Structures are given as structure tokens and as C-alpha cells.
Amino acid sequence: MTALGGSLGSAFLAACSGSQGGTSGQQGTTDGASGIDYMALVNKTHALPEGWEDAVEIVTFTSSEDWDVDVEAKAYDAYLGLKEDLEADDVYVDLDSAYRSVAAQQEIVDEFTKKYGEEYVKQYVAVPGYSEHHTGLALDLFLIIDGKGVYYNEEMVKYPEIWEKVHAKLADHGFILRYLPGKKIETGYSYEPWHIRYLDDVDAARQIMDEGITLERYLDELDPMTADCEVDYGASKLYAEPDMDSALDAILAEFKNWDGCTLQRFAFAGDDACGADELEYVNGLREEGAEAFDQAIVFTTDFHSPSAEKSEGTAWEPDTDYKDWTWHLGRTGADGSWELLTWGY
Numbered sequence: 001m002t003a004l005g006g007s008l009g010s011a012f013l014a015a016c017s018g019s020q021g022g023t024s025g026q027q028g029t030t031d032g033a034s035g036i037d038y039m040a041l042v043n044k045t046h047a048l049p050e051g052w053e054d055a056v057e058i059v060t061f062t063s064s065e066d067w068d069v070d071v072e073a074k075a076y077d078a079y080l081g082l083k084e085d086l087e088a089d090d091v092y093v094d095l096d097s098a099y100r101s102v103a104a105q106q107e108i109v110d111e112f113t114k115k116y117g118e119e120y121v122k123q124y125v126a127v128p129g130y131s132e133h134h135t136g137l138a139l140d141l142f143l144i145i146d147g148k149g150v151y152y153n154e155e156m157v158k159y160p161e162i163w164e165k166v167h168a169k170l171a172d173h174g175f176i177l178r179y180l181p182g183k184k185i186e187t188g189y190s191y192e193p194w195h196i197r198y199l200d201d202v203d204a205a206r207q208i209m210d211e212g213i214t215l216e217r218y219l220d221e222l223d224p225m226t227a228d229c230e231v232d233y234g235a236s237k238l239y240a241e242p243d244m245d246s247a248l249d250a251i252l253a254e255f256k257n258w259d260g261c262t263l264q265r266f267a268f269a270g271d272d273a274c275g276a277d278e279l280e281y282v283n284g285l286r287e288e289g290a291e292a293f294d295q296a297i298v299f300t301t302d303f304h305s306p307s308a309e310k311s312e313g314t315a316w317e318p319d320t321d322y323k324d325w326t327w328h329l330g331r332t333g334a335d336g337s338w339e340l341l342t343w344g345y
């Protein structure tokens with residue numbers, strides 16, 4: 001579930017969005033000529049286009065698990081086609097949640113801030129106005145396996161072979177897989193096999209799925225600072241991709257201050273670099289009185305410094321490749337967020 005993610009169950013979230021539903025719901029109207037741009041990009045840096053909520057046509061239906069789901073009308077029709085297509089292959093899916101209004105997202109932010117604090121909300125909850133679910137075109141699926149709904153994120157990821165079948169049929173119905181593995185640097189999100197996006201354009205969807213690219217890259221809307229960055233998570237027994245993605249977040253937050261620099265490579269330094277010596281090293285760097293870290297992680301990056309003109313007043317040699325810059329992070333508990341402690345050669 002994009003907007004909230006983490007270990008929270010989708011069912012709870014679906015209940016959240018469902019209880020907000022019905023404000024603009026029009027049961028059964030699915031042929032609307034709404035004035036929305038089906039290719040619109042909404043992500044952490046691109047807000048929902050103005051006027052969208054007035055223009056979008058939303059339908060409401062009840063899922064097999066008995067909660068209400070609001071979804072954009074054409075996307076809903078396309079979803080029914082996808083569902084039928086999958087059922088012919090004995091793959092069963094249903095809709096967990098789709099449309100979520102900006103106001104509903106604000107309520108989630110308020111509620112979660114009270115419950116879990118600002119830090120948590122910053123990490124896991126989309127900023128109102130910047131969630132793709134506001135479009136009504138982003139659908140979170142869940143699986144039905146042996147007649148039972150499987151909708152918790154931790155459970156859903158255990159069925160890669162089923163997701164592969166789902167993903168193979170998306171483009172035929174004008175959908176794409178939105179948050180690809182290893183592409184957080186482009187989309188802002190870790191891999192979500194269940195989050196699909198309707199484009200109302202089968203050719204564009206086919207191209208995106210065939211090439212395995214993100215919507216950001218297809219629309220040429222990548223952040224120039226990281227657009228050409230190669231990401232290499234390597235093979236790790238210590239850390240899974242979401243662990244590395246949250247470290248990437250911490251590193252990018254710093255790197256974005258390096259005006260004019262472009263990131264060329266971002267690579268996990270390997271399990272051997274994250275052992276007891278490294279843990280001792282990062283613990284030596286932590287704030288006085290802070291809880292000790294019990295995990296350490298190291299990344300290396302290559303980047304290019306800006307031109308002479310733009311490098312003025314910075315520590316960079318102008319127009320130069322910097323190789324194997326090292327970043328050291330620590331965290332407390334596997335659910336904690338990484339703290340960036342030091343970086344450099």
C-alpha cells in the first residue's frame with residue numbers, strides 16, 4: 001500500500017479509505033468522458049493536477065471482503081477486463097483500495113501523527129496532494145488464494161510467481177506496474193507488486209512494461225541529479241531491498257544538497273563491509289547519549305561535480321568524476337530508520 005506501507009495491514013488501510021468513500025461515488029456509471037489526463041504523473045515531487053478532484057469520475061463497488069472501494073470509472077472497467085483475463089488462468093485478484101481524496105489522506109496523516117509520531121508519518125505516509133491514489137487511477141490489488149483473501153503486504157510478497165502472471169497481463173488492459181524493484185531512486189517507492197496504474201493507453205503501457213521502465217522515465221520527468229544513476233543492491237544475506245531503499249533515502253536527502261552534482265552509481269558495499277568493525281565504527285560516531293546502533297550499512301557512490309561556474313564556492317574540483325565515495329549509516333532495530341553518520345573517502 002503506497003500511501004502507508006510498512007508493516008501495517010492493507011485491510012486496515014482499506015477500511016480507512018473505504019470509510020471516507022462515497023463523496024463523489026456514482027454507482028454504475030462507467031462511460032464518463034472525464035476531462036482528466038490519464039498519463040498524469042503524481043509522485044513525491046509532482047502534485048495532483050489542479051481541478052482533478054472536480055473532473056474525475058469515481059465509481060464505488062464492494063470488494064469480495066466486503067469493504068467499499070472507490071475507483072476512477074474507466075480504470076474500473078479496465079480492471080474488470082484484467083480480472084476476467086486472469087481468472088481464465090486461475091489467478092484471482094480483487095481491489096484493496098484505489099481512489100483516496102486529498103482530504104482523506106490528510107485525515108490519515110493527522111490520525112497517524114497522533115498514533116505513531118511525525119517521524120513515522122514522514123517515512124510511511126504520503127503527503128496529501130502527492131499520492132498517486134488521489135488520481136483514482138492507482139489500484140492496489142490483493143490476491144485470493146484457495147478462496148481466501150491475502151492482503152497483508154508481508155503475505156502478498158510471498159507469491160512472486162502469481163504476481164508475475166498478473167504483471168504479464170497488465171499492459172493488455174492499459175495498466176502498468178508502477179513501483180518496480182530497484183527503482184526507488186526514480187519512483188520514490190520500494191517495490192510494490194500490488195500497486196498498478198491505469199494509463200488508458202495500451203500502446204504506452206506495452207512499451208513501458210516491455211522495456212521495464214518507470215512512468216517517470218517514460219515521461220522524461222526524472223530528477224536530473226539522479227536520472228543517470230545506476231543502482232546496484234548486490235546480493236546480501238543481511239539486508240533486503242526495502243532496508244537498502246530506506247538507506248538510499250537518507251543518503252539522497254544529503255546528496256540533494258550538493259547543488260549541480262549528478263549521481264552516477266549507487267552500490268551496496270557488501271555484507272563483509274557491514275560487520276562488527278563497521279558497527280563499532282558507526283557507534284563511535286553516534287550522538288552522545290543516543291541509543292546504540294545494532295546494525296550498520298555501507299554504500300559507495302560515484303558522482304560528477306558541476307562545471308567551474310557552478311562549483312564556485314564549493315569543495316569540488318569542477319567537472320570531475322568522484323569514485324567510490326563511501327557512506328556509513330547505523331540504525332537501532334530492524335524497523336528503525338537509518339541514520340547517516342559520515343561520508344567521504
Ligand SMILES: [Zn+2]
Pocket residue numbers: 001002003133138139140195
Ligand atoms: Zn498503492
